[in-house]
Amino acid sequence: MENTTIENQSPSQETIYLKIIKRKRPIIISGVIVIIALALFFFKGHFIAATVNGSPISRFSVIKELEKLGGKQALESLISKKLIETELNKKGISVAQTEISVDIVKIEAQVANRGGTLKDALVAQGMTEEQLREQITVQKKLEKLLADKIQVRDEEVNQYIKDNKITIQKGEEINTKNQIQEQLRGQKLNQEAQQWISTLRTEAKIKYYVDY
DSSP: HHHHHHHHHHHOOHHHHHHHHHHHHHHHHHHHHHHHHHHHHHTHHHHHHEETTTTTEEEEHHHHHHHHHHHHHHHHHHHHHHHHHHHHHHTTTTOOOHHHOOOHHHEEEEEEHHOOHHHHHHHHOOOHHHHHHHHHHHHHHHHHHTGGSSOHHHHHHHHHHHHHTTOTTOOHHHHHHHHHHHHHHHHHHHHHHHHHHHHHHHHOOOOOSSSO
16 A cells, blocks of 8 residues: 555656756746847848838838739749740750850850940849850750751841841941841740730649739
């Protein structure tokens, strides 16, 4: 009987554990508060965009404002980008890095001829070189995909020169015609690409979960 009484009066391990937790709860809460405070201090740029006389403006409020101003346009652009990437990958069209580098060199030369640098030009456009390379990659893939539809014949070049009454300096015939050919090819690429993307969007199943 004595043994039974002693066992009933002895606290269980679960009770002891709960008492320990209860005593340490204020310490745990304080520790969590300190961790959150440190996180907010060191990573405040992730949560706060700016402060005005000590009053914070959250990044979330900035994002909401941006969505109001251009959310629909940005979303439509991302949808088109997703459709283009998916379709091009499906067709197995690839572009070598050397092809992209050749275009980068051409752009650098064009900017240099105007007295600038590629870096400054990208900053002015709010772009990075990585984004430029992405754009060139997509353009190159579209050129391969639509190659048979964007070819420019000599007759088209000559007609363009005639219609626009272009005077070609002696010795610059080949260079001028090549420039016009590239210009006409770019126009065709833009037109055909827009039609292709429009078809992709028509055939795609797009569901909207946000109404801008």
